[in-house]
Amino acid sequence: MERDREFPGRRFRLGDALVDPATRTITGKSGPRRVSPKAMRVLTALAAAAGNVVTRDDLLDRVWSEVTVGEEVLTQAIAELRRALCDTARAPRCIETVHKSGYRLLLAAQTCDAVEPAPDLATLLRAEVQGFDLSAYALHLQSCRAFDCGGSINIYAAAQGFGEVIRAQPGFAPAYAGLARSLAFIDMYYGPRGDHLARALEACEAGLRVDPQSHEVLAAQGTAFSAAGDGQRAFASFAAALRRRPDCGPTHYLLGRALFAEGEFHSAAVMQEHAAQLNPDDFHSLLLAAKSRRRIGDERGAYADLVRAEQRIDQHLLAYPDDFRALCDKACCLIELGQKDVALESATSLLQHHDPMGYYLVCFLARAGEVPQAIEVLEEIVEAGWSHAPVLRNDPDIDPLRGELRFRRVEQRLQAG
The missing domain is CATH 1.10.10.10 (Winged helix-like DNA-binding domain superfamily/Winged helix DNA-binding domain)
Known part of the structure; x- marks a missing residue:
C-alpha cells in the first residue's frame, strides 16, 4: 500500500x-x-x-x-x-x-x-x-424546525415526522438521529414516562447500522444515554461525534446540556458558548451558558452571555413574535439584567401557556422572587410529565425555591420516579 x-x-x-x-x-x-x-x-x-x-x-x-x-x-x-x-x-x-x-x-x-x-x-x-426522496427530506427539515421550537406539541410532531422520514427513506441516518433526540426529550420533559428512552436507543442503533460514522446519530445517542443517567456512555458517544464533526453546533449544545445535568458547569458553559459561536442564530445556548456561569460564581461571564442572548432573542422575535421559548428566555434575560418590572409585565400572557416547557417560567418566576407562583407552575408541569430531576437539582435559577416544603415534595417525587 x-x-x-x-x-x-x-x-x-x-x-x-x-x-x-x-x-x-x-x-x-x-x-x-x-x-x-x-x-x-x-x-x-x-x-x-x-x-x-x-x-x-x-x-x-x-x-x-x-x-x-x-x-x-x-x-x-x-x-x-x-x-x-x-x-x-x-x-x-x-x-x-x-x-x-x-x-x-x-x-x-x-x-x-x-x-x-x-x-x-x-x-x-x-x-x-437519484434514489433519494426529496419530499421525505423536506419533511425532515420541517421536523428539525419543530424540534428546535420545543414544546410538547412540537416535539411529538417532530418524532412523528422523523418516523415518517425513516419509513420513506430508511437509509437516511439523520432521520434516526432526529427521532432519537425527540424521544429522549419526550422522556425528560414531556412524559408521561414510557418506553421513549428504549426506543431512542433503538433508533440510534438503527442509524449507526445505516452510517456507523454519523456524528448526528452519535450525538443523539449521547443525549439518550444522558437521559438514562449513564454519563460514561453518554460522553463516549459525544466524544465520538466530535471526532467526526468538531464544528457541529447542535452536538456542542446537546453535550452542554448533558454536562450541566452531571454538574460539570464550567465545561457546560464552554460547550454552550461554542454552540452559540457556531450558530449565530442560537440564543438558547447562551442562556444555558449563563446559568452555568452563575453556578460557578462567574457573574461577569454570565452577564456577557445574557447580553448576547438578549440581542439574538430580539432579532429572532422580529420573525417569530409568538415563539414561546424565545419569549420565556427574553423574560429571564430581563430579570437577570435588572429589569424585573418589564419582565413581569411581559410574562402575563406566558403564564396562560399550559405546556411542560413551562419549566422556563418556573426559572423566570423563581429569579423574580415570585416563589409561590413558581412552585405552582412547577407542580403543574411535573404533573404534565416534566421529569428531569438532575436539571432541577443543579439549576441555579431554582435556588430561591429550595427551602420550601412544597418544592421538596416535588423534588422527592421526581427522585422516586
Whole structure:
C-alpha cells in the first residue's frame, strides 16, 4: 500500500469513469453518481494498491478504524461502488472479489492533471436526487424546525415526522438521529414516562447500522444515554461525534446540556458558548451558558452571555413574535439584567401557556422572587410529565425555591420516579 497517499484528494480515472474523491462523485457514461463517504474511501484504498489485492481486514481497519463493524458494511460499500461503476460481481470489469481474501481493481487508476469540464447543473441534480426522496427530506427539515421550537406539541410532531422520514427513506441516518433526540426529550420533559428512552436507543442503533460514522446519530445517542443517567456512555458517544464533526453546533449544545445535568458547569458553559459561536442564530445556548456561569460564581461571564442572548432573542422575535421559548428566555434575560418590572409585565400572557416547557417560567418566576407562583407552575408541569430531576437539582435559577416544603415534595417525587 505504498501509494495510498496518491488518490484520497485527487481525481483519477478508472477506465471510462472519472472519480472525484472530494465530491464523492463517479462520472461514467450514465452520468455522475454520488457515493457514500465510506464507499469512496474503499475505492481510494483499492486505487492506491495499484492492482494488488487488499484484504477485507485491511479495508475494515482503514475505513472503519474507530468503530467495531461486521464485514457486511464492506460488502455493502463494494456493492454501492459496483452500481456507480456499472460493474457486476459475476462478470467484473472494475472490482474483482478475490475468494477468501479481499478485493482488487482490474483497471489501473490514472490521476488527472488537466481540469475536466464539470457536468451541467441539470445532470448533477438528477444524480444527486437519484434514489433519494426529496419530499421525505423536506419533511425532515420541517421536523428539525419543530424540534428546535420545543414544546410538547412540537416535539411529538417532530418524532412523528422523523418516523415518517425513516419509513420513506430508511437509509437516511439523520432521520434516526432526529427521532432519537425527540424521544429522549419526550422522556425528560414531556412524559408521561414510557418506553421513549428504549426506543431512542433503538433508533440510534438503527442509524449507526445505516452510517456507523454519523456524528448526528452519535450525538443523539449521547443525549439518550444522558437521559438514562449513564454519563460514561453518554460522553463516549459525544466524544465520538466530535471526532467526526468538531464544528457541529447542535452536538456542542446537546453535550452542554448533558454536562450541566452531571454538574460539570464550567465545561457546560464552554460547550454552550461554542454552540452559540457556531450558530449565530442560537440564543438558547447562551442562556444555558449563563446559568452555568452563575453556578460557578462567574457573574461577569454570565452577564456577557445574557447580553448576547438578549440581542439574538430580539432579532429572532422580529420573525417569530409568538415563539414561546424565545419569549420565556427574553423574560429571564430581563430579570437577570435588572429589569424585573418589564419582565413581569411581559410574562402575563406566558403564564396562560399550559405546556411542560413551562419549566422556563418556573426559572423566570423563581429569579423574580415570585416563589409561590413558581412552585405552582412547577407542580403543574411535573404533573404534565416534566421529569428531569438532575436539571432541577443543579439549576441555579431554582435556588430561591429550595427551602420550601412544597418544592421538596416535588423534588422527592421526581427522585422516586
